[in-house]
Amino acid sequence: MKKIFTLLAVSLSIGAFAQEFSGKATYQTKKVLKMKNPKPEHETPEFKERLKAMNKSMEKTHFLEFTKDESVYTEEEKLPTEFKDANGNTASISMRASWTKIYKNLKENYSLMDMDDYIVKDTLHNSGWELSTESKQIGNYTVYKATRTIKPKKADNNFLSMVDKEPEDRVYTAWYTSEIPIPNGPEKFGGLPGLILELHTPGMVYLCSEIVLNPKKPIVIKIPKGKVISQEENDKMQESRRQSRTTPNRVIINRGE
Secondary structure (H helix, E strand, O other): OOEEEEOOOOOOOHHHHOOOOEEEEEEEEEEOOOOOOOOHHHHOHHHHHHHHHHHHHOOEEEEEEEEOOEEEEEEOOOOOEEEEOOOOOEEEEOOEEOOOEEEEEOOOOEEEEEOOOOEEEEEOOOOOOEEEEEEEEEOOEEEEEEEEEEOOOOOOOOHHHHHOOOOOOEEEEEEEEOOOOOOOOOOOOOOOOOEEEEEEEOOEEEEEEEEEEOOOOOOOOOOOOOOEEEHHHHHHHHHHHHHHOOOOOOOEEOOOO
8 A cells, every 4th residue: 555654744653664665765955065265256246156056956856765675866857057157148057966876785785876887886884873862853753863973085176175175074964763664865874773864964965855655656676787896996087087177067976975
């Protein structure tokens, strides 16, 4: 039987998950870029207009389709955001993830990030969460707080690093519900005693807006196919591309770890 839950719906008990189940969670994401060390050229109306367009273009909708042991995470397609350039002409900017989908196998503890022309395989890094007794309500769900701190990688030498430098430590705050007891969440995040309904990463917020459990149309998780490389190999390739990138408008964001 199909069960649709907005976050104002009645929460499910853990007992409802005693048998195999599947579902789909919808997440709304938002990132706000701010100037950390503003320069005179960053105060121009043209620069502010472009920064505003970048923020708007990063308001996305994502979908997590899951079973007990597997999931796939995708991003809804969005039209480019238009803005006025320094000459008053209409320009556009499109901010998107560098991947098209993220497959996770919770049982075997690995992920596959589909990059269109190749696939990146990595271990699920779900350890390091510090659980708290602090709780709050998201709709009718009781969620609990968990935090995780990660040492940052070297800042990218591109437009995003100029306007939004990462702090010395990256602090992640998740709010999960044990009423949906699967260790999953947006992108490559998970490893908690329940589904993550809200997640705060450096500059990015993910908020679950709807959950559909046991839909009439079965959830079918397809494993990405193609050439597979390691996360380390991908890191080296992405760094090489960043060093050679010269066009600021061609910004590709990888919001995973």
